[in-house]
Amino acid sequence: MLNLEKIIALIILIICIVYAYTSFVIMQANLLPFELNMTVLPNSLPKVISIFGIVISLFLILKKDEDIEKDEDQSKIELNNVLNFYYGKALSIIFLMILYTLCLRPVGFILSSILFLFFSSFILGERKFIKLIIICFIGTTIIWLLLEKVLGIYMRPFPYLIQTMVS
Amino acid sequence: MFFNLRRFFLASTLFFSLGIASNVSAAEVDSIHFLIPGGAGGGWDGTARGTGEALTKAGLVGSASYENMSGGGGGKAIGYLIENASSNHGTLMVNSTPIVIRSLVGRFPHNFRDLTMIAGTIGDYAAIIAGKDSPYNNFADLVAAYKADPSSVSIGGGSVPGGMDHLVAAMAMEAAGADPTKVKYIPFDAGGKLNAAILAGEVSAGSTGFSEAVALAKAGEMKILAVTSSKRVPAFEDAPTLVEQGYDATFVNWRGFFAAPGLPKDKADAYRSVIAKMYDTSEWEEVRARNGWVNIHNPGDEFVSFLENQEDVIKSLMTKLGFL
Amino acid sequence: MLEGLYLGITAAFTFFNLVMVISGCIIGTVIGMLPGLGPMSIIAIMIPIAISIGDPASALILLAGVYYGAIFGGSTSSILINAPGVAGTVATSFDGYPLARAGKAGKALTIAAISSFIGGTFGAILLFGFAPFLSKVALSFHSSEYFALMVLGLSAIAAFAGKGQVAKALMMAILGIMLATVGETALFNAPRFTAGIMNFQSGVGFITLAMAMFALPEAIYLILDPLRSKTKSGSKINNLRITLKEAKIIFPVITRQSFQGFFIGVLPGAGATIASFLSYAVERNLASSEEQKEFGKGSIKGLAAPETANNAACTGSFVPLLTLGIPGSGTTAILLGALIALNVQPGPRLMVDNPEIFWGVIISMYLGNIVLLILNLPLIPYIAKLLTIPRNYLIPFILFFTLMGSYIGQNNETELLLLIFLGFSATILKFANYPLPPLLIGFILGSMLENNFARAMNIYDGFGFIWERPMTAILLLLSVLLIFLPAIRSSLALRRQKIH
Numbered sequence: 001m002l003n004l005e006k007i008i009a010l011i012i013l014i015i016c017i018v019y020a021y022t023s024f025v026i027m028q029a030n031l032l033p034f035e036l037n038m039t040v041l042p043n044s045l046p047k048v049i050s051i052f053g054i055v056i057s058l059f060l061i062l063k064k065d066e067d068i069e070k071d072e073d074q075s076k077i078e079l080n081n082v083l084n085f086y087y088g089k090a091l092s093i094i095f096l097m098i099l100y101t102l103c104l105r106p107v108g109f110i111l112s113s114i115l116f117l118f119f120s121s122f123i124l125g126e127r128k129f130i131k132l133i134i135i136c137f138i139g140t141t142i143i144w145l146l147l148e149k150v151l152g153i154y155m156r157p158f159p160y161l162i163q164t165m166v167s
Numbered sequence: 168m169f170f171n172l173r174r175f176f177l178a179s180t181l182f183f184s185l186g187i188a189s190n191v192s193a194a195e196v197d198s199i200h201f202l203i204p205g206g207a208g209g210g211w212d213g214t215a216r217g218t219g220e221a222l223t224k225a226g227l228v229g230s231a232s233y234e235n236m237s238g239g240g241g242g243k244a245i246g247y248l249i250e251n252a253s254s255n256h257g258t259l260m261v262n263s264t265p266i267v268i269r270s271l272v273g274r275f276p277h278n279f280r281d282l283t284m285i286a287g288t289i290g291d292y293a294a295i296i297a298g299k300d301s302p303y304n305n306f307a308d309l310v311a312a313y314k315a316d317p318s319s320v321s322i323g324g325g326s327v328p329g330g331m332d333h334l335v336a337a338m339a340m341e342a343a344g345a346d347p348t349k350v351k352y353i354p355f356d357a358g359g360k361l362n363a364a365i366l367a368g369e370v371s372a373g374s375t376g377f378s379e380a381v382a383l384a385k386a387g388e389m390k391i392l393a394v395t396s397s398k399r400v401p402a403f404e405d406a407p408t409l410v411e412q413g414y415d416a417t418f419v420n421w422r423g424f425f426a427a428p429g430l431p432k433d434k435a436d437a438y439r440s441v442i443a444k445m446y447d448t449s450e451w452e453e454v455r456a457r458n459g460w461v462n463i464h465n466p467g468d469e470f471v472s473f474l475e476n477q478e479d480v481i482k483s484l485m486t487k488l489g490f491l
Numbered sequence: 492m493l494e495g496l497y498l499g500i501t502a503a504f505t506f507f508n509l510v511m512v513i514s515g516c517i518i519g520t521v522i523g524m525l526p527g528l529g530p531m532s533i534i535a536i537m538i539p540i541a542i543s544i545g546d547p548a549s550a551l552i553l554l555a556g557v558y559y560g561a562i563f564g565g566s567t568s569s570i571l572i573n574a575p576g577v578a579g580t581v582a583t584s585f586d587g588y589p590l591a592r593a594g595k596a597g598k599a600l601t602i603a604a605i606s607s608f609i610g611g612t613f614g615a616i617l618l619f620g621f622a623p624f625l626s627k628v629a630l631s632f633h634s635s636e637y638f639a640l641m642v643l644g645l646s647a648i649a650a651f652a653g654k655g656q657v658a659k660a661l662m663m664a665i666l667g668i669m670l671a672t673v674g675e676t677a678l679f680n681a682p683r684f685t686a687g688i689m690n691f692q693s694g695v696g697f698i699t700l701a702m703a704m705f706a707l708p709e710a711i712y713l714i715l716d717p718l719r720s721k722t723k724s725g726s727k728i729n730n731l732r733i734t735l736k737e738a739k740i741i742f743p744v745i746t747r748q749s750f751q752g753f754f755i756g757v758l759p760g761a762g763a764t765i766a767s768f769l770s771y772a773v774e775r776n777l778a779s780s781e782e783q784k785e786f787g788k789g790s791i792k793g794l795a796a797p798e799t800a801n802n803a804a805c806t807g808s809f810v811p812l813l814t815l816g817i818p819g820s821g822t823t824a825i826l827l828g829a830l831i832a833l834n835v836q837p838g839p840r841l842m843v844d845n846p847e848i849f850w851g852v853i854i855s856m857y858l859g860n861i862v863l864l865i866l867n868l869p870l871i872p873y874i875a876k877l878l879t880i881p882r883n884y885l886i887p888f889i890l891f892f893t894l895m896g897s898y899i900g901q902n903n904e905t906e907l908l909l910l911i912f913l914g915f916s917a918t919i920l921k922f923a924n925y926p927l928p929p930l931l932i933g934f935i936l937g938s939m940l941e942n943n944f945a946r947a948m949n950i951y952d953g954f955g956f957i958w959e960r961p962m963t964a965i966l967l968l969l970s971v972l973l974i975f976l977p978a979i980r981s982s983l984a985l986r987r988q989k990i991h
Contacts, residue, residue, distance in 0.1 A: 040945035
């Protein structure tokens with residue numbers, strides 16, 4: 001994973017350079033006349049941190065790989081397991097989340113949430129469909145009732161077409 | 168959207184669970200869907216829910232629903248209303264003074280002319296304030312100190328430079344014959360933080376919403392040097408206006424309602440008519456009093472000319488200050 | 492003052508008011524567990540109900556219950572699923588979540604409940620005794636002092652800069668500050684770094700970033716690695732017991748942070764978030780080098796400190812609200828609205844005009860804390876058991892709540908897409924062992940640092956505030972000292988070793 005570390009540092013370096021260019025050149029040119037009298041300008045802090053950012057990301061790219069102290073840190077990833085990770089499942093669920101987001105307004109909160117919960121559970125390997133559908137339905141309905149009826153927080157509940165027909 | 172935080176919350180919070188309103192058969196308008204361009208709990212949210220509550224309880228409107236749509240400082244909801252105009256004839260969007268300022272500086276591509284202007288309903292005046300131990304007792308004192316050395320007078324506010332509070336301070340200085348571009352404006356995150364800084368003596372004076380200053384002024388903790396209304400405000404008669412002190416400047420931070428472009432005239436008139444009738448109901452009076460709002464009713468064409476006038480004033484001031 | 496105590500007690504201890512405080516605590520805890528619904532929104536939601544009660548004292552007692560319940564509920568989601576729904580509980584998840592992962596969810600929740608209880612109770616006592624005096628002290632804080640406090644708060648990053656990680660932790664903090672500069676700030680007219688995209692004008696929402704950095708990568712890891720979801724020693728998960736030794740370790744932390752947290756809360760420009768980060772930074776730097784290694788990996792000190800401090804700070808924020816009528820946070824701004832709607836005007840006259848309300852609020856806070864502890868301790872085993880729900884059901888619901896956290900009440904899909912994108916990036920960062928908490932610390936404190944620094948610079952036309960305001964100088968010096976304390980201590984130890 002050491003290569004990944006360097007690749008990330010490189011990406012961050014690129015971000016920092018774009019950020020630095022924006023703050024040193026573009027923002028400087030767009031300063032309003034009255035802002036020039038101010039002690040701290042909109043691009044003052046960005047300039048400083050972009051320099052820090054470039055220096056540190058360069059350091060991360062160029063530094064020699066050293067054996068990082070092995071500890072029993074829970075938050076770190078157990079590397080020996082990496083090859084057996086379920087990448088396909090994770091990616092499909094991320095894709096599902098994007099789909100869910102795009103469906104929330106046109107399909108409505110209730111139906112899209114039930115489908116989201118159902119399919120993500122399905123991807124994870126759940127096959128007891130009846131139980132699953134019941135749980136998804138109950139879970140979604142409780143949340144929706146809580147938000148809409150108790151707390152008064154509006155979300156489009158039904159598909160767009162039905163909604164317009166009702167109203 | 169940081170100005171008037173206190174009033175915003177005050178307003179907003181009261182009406183969360185009022186989405187389901189009873190159906191009254193005699194209603195003039197069956198239902199209104201309020202589109203709120205900010206999150207739940209903001210000032211727009213409170214205005215929409217408060218108005219909806221009064222309208223439905225008074226039986227003028229059958230039912231009301233509320234949809235928050237935040238993003239782009241309100242720009243997203245405006246865009247949505249314009250793009251989906253034909254399916255949104257039942258929608259009213261709440262908005263306020265910043266729609267004028269923000270479209271002037273190009274934060275979003277549309278401006279209020281792209282929408283159907285229904286009515287301005289409530290508002291707040293601006294106030295110039297100072298701490299109780301401050302050497303300034305009226306606006307003339309402040310102007311004198313400012314004219315002597317602009318950099319010695321720091322004026323705090325609850326909005327960004329070029330935002331409402333800054334513009335009011337500059338407008339008042341301009342009316343006093345001083346150079347508005349030299350105002351040393353110190354922005355704070357919200358009206359409450361500004362009040363703390365005034366009491367702490369961190370800034371010499373402040374520019375804020377009148378309603379936010381009233382309580383502390385009544386308690387004798389701060390002085391209101393001037394208010395931007397044309398006559399003294401009943402909520403606190405002791406506060407002198409700019410006009411009576413000889414400075415010709417007035418300013419209203421309004422809130423009002425807009426509808427989708429191309430809305431049929433009869434529908435627009437129906438909305439205007441229920442809003443006009445609302446002012447006479449006890450239900451509205453209750454909501455208004457609870458929130459400390461000031462009735463500033465600008466129906467239809469008056470609203471259009473009011474907005475155009477405000478846009479002119481702000482535009483020339485912002486040009487002078489270098490924002491445009 | 493004794494008269495006040497009497498007034499407060501008679502106001503709070505009626506059957507009706509006890510029912511109010513209990514229902515408030517339950518409602519607050521349950522709703523507070525949903526990320527995205529923090530104390531502020533829950534109190535906002537409860538206000539119409541509170542106002543319909545009519546009696547200001549009862550209404551406030553209900554709201555105080557909701558307030559404390561919501562904070563506790565928020566800590567629960569931070570600890571169990573790494574989803575801090577409010578900025579004040581971000582620091583809680585630093586050590587709370589690792590503890591839960593190690594199978595000590597019950598213990599972590601108990602420590603959180605007890606620390607909150609003590610912090611809140613201490614706060615109520617301090618509020619009772621010193622409110623008018625403290626409000627004067629609070630007003631002596633200007634932007635320059637706040638700036639010094641933010642510097643101190645940023646040193647919490649050090650907890651994530653272990654061996655070989657210093658540069659990475661700094662890198663993440665800088666990325667966090669960069670993210671904070673996107674969009675509009677109170678300081679400048681034009682929004683920055685929006686690339687012309689309208690949706691970026693409002694910047695990245697706190698909840699979106701918190702979910703993207705903490706909850707979402709964790710959930711994705713649970714999917715990637717099935718072994719990870721098998722919580723170690725599952726039988727201990729609902730074990731609440733804290734040993735005497737552990738109690739001795741956290742006792743000084745809780746005591747210190749009750750005071751410190753309360754004072755930070757009193758400052759109108761600081762509040763619970765700053766209080767929790769400061770407490771984390773201070774306690775880590777005071778801890779021995781052995782204990783320091785534990786921070787960020789499941790240190791009970793690191794859990795107790797922010798939990799105590801954020802509760803004490805919440806109580807502290809009532810000082811400027813009640814004595815000056817100035818709300819220091821969004822939550823107190825809403826409470827101010829509620830008070831006014833009930834025809835009570837907080838401010839210097841409140842103690843004179845409505846003493847029963849002033850003291851009633853204080854007593855009700857005290858009561859709220861006790862009730863919350865009594866209610867929650869027996870429930871903790873069941874709450875902790877939530878983690879034992881089969882992963883096929885648990886993970887989808889975690890994802891669902893994570894997404895809802897930034898969607899509820901906003902209805903902004905762009906924010907959700909941003910959340911998914913940032914969450915995906917955070918997962919990759921995590922893969923390469925880049926620590927994510929510093930990014931969130933940088934994000935939250937970075938903008939406050941810039942705001943206060945710029946204000947001070949603009950008022951003084953330069954760095955003048957450092958020598959013109961002795962308090963700023965002292966605080967800055969103190970911050971630097973605290974930041975270098977661990978280094979100083981270890982070099983002293985080294986020298987002592989050489990002498991012997």
